[in-house]
Amino acid sequence: MSFHFLRLTLRDWLVYEGEVSINFGPSQDGRNIWVVYGLNGYGKTSLLRAIQWLFHGQMPDRHIRTCFNHHAVQAGRNELSVSAEFTYNGQHYHLIRRAEASINDGEVVGYPRETVELAVDREVQQAGIADKIDQILPKECQQFFFFDGLEIEKYATDTHTDETQEAIETVLGIPEVRNLCNDLEKLSQDLERERDQLLRDQSAYKDLSEQKEEAKVELDAAKETLRNLRSQYSSLQEQIDRLGERASTLERAQDEIAYLRDLRRRKEDLKERLDNYEAELQGYLKVVAQRLVFPLLKEQLDRLQTQVNKAERTGERLAHAKAQTEFIRNLLNDTLCVCGRELDKEARRFLEKRLEELEDQLASSRRLQERVGSYTVAVTELKDLESRIRYIEGLADPDVIQRALLTKYKLQVDREEVEQEIAMREEKLKGSEDADVGQVFITLGEKKQNLAEMEERIRNAEEEVKKAEKFLDERQDALNEAARAIDDKRRVVDALQLTRDAHAVAREMVERLLRLRRDAIERHMTNVFQMVTNKKQEYDRIELAEDFAPCIVTHSGQMMKRNELSAGEKEVIAFSFIAGLNQSTQTNAPLVMDTPFGHLDVSHRNGLLEALPKLPCQVVLLATDRDLPEEELPNLAYCLGGRLDIIRDEIGEKSRIETTPL
């Protein structure tokens, strides 16, 4: 037995004044029945109500305000309590429920304040006590475990109320599955809506994507514009720097340019002077040169004079030679010599030879004489030159030439120095000389104006870039958000499918569980019914309707109508139903039955007494001696856990409970 009462204690509860306890003791194998005897009005139902109130603070037909013991209230005690110690699934539980009331003039007034305490294995629970109790015994199931035997006939009706049906399903563990089924159906609907939203989001994402790309292009363009402007600005700045430097340089260079121009004028002057000196020196040098060649000319003149003299003498010899030649030729034309002798051959050959020699001399002399003419001209020219040289010689004073040369050299040095300085200064003032300083300053001003304008444009471009970046960031954020939403919702599709599948599982599980539970209840209740009924030959089994309403089926297959059954039979059916229900669940709470045999005849009662020991739970029978005559008890001895008697103190108007040894 997973649920077993160990002790029940009442304090100032209804007819029980002060503290009253029932000790059930630990569960014993095969002994699951406890009988509490009490006459009508002694307090059996008070016990049942105490147990009903203990777990969930509710009773079917009473309010807690009416449960305060009259004598206790009269005595000023304003608190009642019910507590139970029990074992459940191997753990020790101690549950105490108290009610504290306001008392006025010996009467309870207003609504009592209730408190509940629970200790599990001696550990006091601080929170969730109601939940823990409900897990042990669901509130709506309590009616199937703690009940009045005269009231259970309602379970033998044609149809169950919704509450009863819900309670039955709760006992059977159906609601959580049904709730899961319903929750999953709702979740499926939610997920379907999200999936539809996903489709819309995907479309929005595409739009955002396009917007982002456009924003990126715009940003790139803005950045490019800014880059260009900055580049232009930098270039302009450099130009301005250069222009500034140039302007400063030009300003500084004006004196040097003037000096350079002076130098150039000086150079021209020097050149002119040098040219003059050059010309003068050329004259001097020409004279000096002529003077230098004068001795050679003189020598040439002398030689020419000698040649002329020689030629003149040659003329004389030529005349002599001509005379000789004439003489000889005449001789040769005669046969006789001057001496009168005949010219022999020998003489003649001598004369011819002499004639040839003379003719050679004559030819040579003639050629010489021809040259003499030219010599004479040369001598004349030389003599003229000589006379001129003699004139110039007087002019070419060496001191004058030396001074002229020195002056020229000095001028040349000056000119070279000037030229060097000019070259140096020209290099230094390269480009400055021709520059228009004023124009440079005007250009500089214009450039600075441009720079200022460009700064403004750059600021504007930077603003544009910032705007474009912000817009892009916003698009990106929106895109990220949309992507996250889509990513989340992508899972929605999978989640939706799984939810639908899980819903199908839960739905079929409800159907299967109901079928199986129903079968189990039918089987168990039929077993109990067969033990209890006195019409075993007629009644075959009990079947449950859709709403769990039990119905007797005869061996011939006929469904018995409720109005055909006696009150006892209905009670038997109801008990069988409760017992079947009890055995078909994992709750296994004790059955606490008040006057369980109210409408039963002996036969049914005996059948029930036969069935009770077979139930897999603790059974507490609150009975009168009419329900369960004492002489019957020995028949239950084998399964009896204990016997208790409610004793009534009529003088004191209070009840107490005593354990009676078996």
Added chain:
Amino acid sequence: MDDGQVDDILKELCKEHNVPVELMREMLEEERNVRHLKRRRGIAERLRTMIEKSLGVAE
């Protein structure tokens, strides 16, 4: 009828519908925990979280 029988049914149905058994057990346990509460606030979110977690684990 015992818990083993219920679990067998659960396994069979889960296999048939390709749903992780652990997920169904977890969801049923959650439903059991809140069954007695009048207001079952947040149950749908918790079930959804379990389902998404199950999908995440499956991935």
